[in-house]
Amino acid sequence: MSRLDLLLLAEESLSFADDEYLSQRLRMAKVWPTFDEAERAAATIQLGVDDPDLWLRIRSRGHVLRTPHRPSLALCDLATVARDAGYEVAIVDNVGRYSHRRTLVEQLVAERRPVLIGLTTTFLLSEREVIETVGLIRSLAPDTPIVLGGPTVRRRESLHGLADYAIFGSGERALVQLLAALDSGSDPVSIPGLAIRQPDGSVIYGTASHDLARVGRTDAAYRIRDDEAIPIPDWSLYPRSRDTVYAIEFSRGCKYNCFYCAYDRGKVIRSLGEIRTELLRNAELGITRYRVGDSNFTDGPPGHRDYPLEVCRLMIELDLGLEWSCYSRVDDLSDELAELMRRAGCWGCFFGVESGDDRILKLMRKGHDTADAREGLAVARRHDLFTHVNMIVGYPGETEASFRNTVDFLRATRPDSFALGQFFLVDKAPVRGRAMESFDLHGEGLQWRHETMDSDQAKALVASGIAELLDAGLELSNEMRIVEYMGWGLSLRQARLASDALSKCMRGAEGELGDTARSQVKEVLCGVVPRWLARDLRAAQVS
Numbered sequence: 001m002s003r004l005d006l007l008l009l010a011e012e013s014l015s016f017a018d019d020e021y022l023s024q025r026l027r028m029a030k031v032w033p034t035f036d037e038a039e040r041a042a043a044t045i046q047l048g049v050d051d052p053d054l055w056l057r058i059r060s061r062g063h064v065l066r067t068p069h070r071p072s073l074a075l076c077d078l079a080t081v082a083r084d085a086g087y088e089v090a091i092v093d094n095v096g097r098y099s100h101r102r103t104l105v106e107q108l109v110a111e112r113r114p115v116l117i118g119l120t121t122t123f124l125l126s127e128r129e130v131i132e133t134v135g136l137i138r139s140l141a142p143d144t145p146i147v148l149g150g151p152t153v154r155r156r157e158s159l160h161g162l163a164d165y166a167i168f169g170s171g172e173r174a175l176v177q178l179l180a181a182l183d184s185g186s187d188p189v190s191i192p193g194l195a196i197r198q199p200d201g202s203v204i205y206g207t208a209s210h211d212l213a214r215v216g217r218t219d220a221a222y223r224i225r226d227d228e229a230i231p232i233p234d235w236s237l238y239p240r241s242r243d244t245v246y247a248i249e250f251s252r253g254c255k256y257n258c259f260y261c262a263y264d265r266g267k268v269i270r271s272l273g274e275i276r277t278e279l280l281r282n283a284e285l286g287i288t289r290y291r292v293g294d295s296n297f298t299d300g301p302p303g304h305r306d307y308p309l310e311v312c313r314l315m316i317e318l319d320l321g322l323e324w325s326c327y328s329r330v331d332d333l334s335d336e337l338a339e340l341m342r343r344a345g346c347w348g349c350f351f352g353v354e355s356g357d358d359r360i361l362k363l364m365r366k367g368h369d370t371a372d373a374r375e376g377l378a379v380a381r382r383h384d385l386f387t388h389v390n391m392i393v394g395y396p397g398e399t400e401a402s403f404r405n406t407v408d409f410l411r412a413t414r415p416d417s418f419a420l421g422q423f424f425l426v427d428k429a430p431v432r433g434r435a436m437e438s439f440d441l442h443g444e445g446l447q448w449r450h451e452t453m454d455s456d457q458a459k460a461l462v463a464s465g466i467a468e469l470l471d472a473g474l475e476l477s478n479e480m481r482i483v484e485y486m487g488w489g490l491s492l493r494q495a496r497l498a499s500d501a502l503s504k505c506m507r508g509a510e511g512e513l514g515d516t517a518r519s520q521v522k523e524v525l526c527g528v529v530p531r532w533l534a535r536d537l538r539a540a541q542v543s
Contacts, residue, residue: 048534105137113144126152482496
């Protein structure tokens, strides 16, 4: 058996400790359909894997399945580029939640002795989770060097020396160069975007790495490289079921400059020819359901404003039966674009409105106002697009009056779903510059204070706002929850049914559910999902 050059691993955050949305989901767990002991035994036989980590016990109510996280586009991109450079690659995901996946990692380490292990932190959202996952990998492969990539490790300088290497920004080129250096025994210090841990725990930064990671700076957003190349991922390298939702990206970066955000500024796009190739290859594999990962699908870069229209026309021309959803700005969505999106298979949009107060929107540098937001939501509704609205509570300058405007905006516009989230003070966001002084802003993450509010006040407002909006009949969720359910093998109709039913339970309106709806939700979550998971587990075996 040939030696493995690269073993790529992934896990996603399993908890959000201070998230009011999580507390609502825990309340939802009280009414989530469960498996009794006989149903669990039958489902375990069906799954074909006797792994206790596949099950969570809900006190005395029974058991629920612990579903896997979505396939990682970052891993597939990296695997494709490394394979094309001549390296042997394997992917194992869900390493934190399933013991049988950890056993598989141990087998690969013992039998194929990987030269390098890579871990993406794209969806490991806290420093603690990254540290714990790296510790887990070291316990499974104590003698194999580890390289970290993704936004969490780039943003947190304390993580730069956690593993043997860290890669900042898009990592495809740097990873291949690191593999070549390990293969030849050469010094990797000249690799752009690479950090190298020394034996004493200190960190050496490679060429341009300080700038790519904004080392030592807290108020400067990242920038996308103009020569960024976006790979065509080969999902045949990724052992998962094809009847789930896959990520796809048509662009990287964002041309806007929202002050609370550290996302890469600038924007690079893929050619329509590359997109055509990817969609056709994926369809041959059976992949037709997508979550578009672009920071904003509905805007074209300078000089190419019609780009999203052209992508939609390509999808319509190919006629592959696609189903997809995306992030969108309210001020980009025209009737022409919304109509094409719907015809191309789009069913929903995640709108980062972020506030219902025009003064706060100006402070955020959002580039839209509440009138734009109302019109964008109206356009989406005219074309039967699911609308989710995300709101931030506690941005510097926020007051109870501005928060009241946000709640009133949601009550008036009544999107299909909403989320209220506490302001999160991230590194590398412009708000850490001017606002730190003008609003006397102090703190980090979810713990902060400024001259008009502190994080405890914001947390209380989030809780009260959610309670009021649930009482008003709005759905606390987001379009991503439906994506999650579709990723478990549910049809869009089944996912909407489950989301609607469980939202009623979250707001204490279980009585509105008829017997038919209850039995349908039970069949979906305790019938369709285990059948899909059995297929996914069989597909996820790596040779």
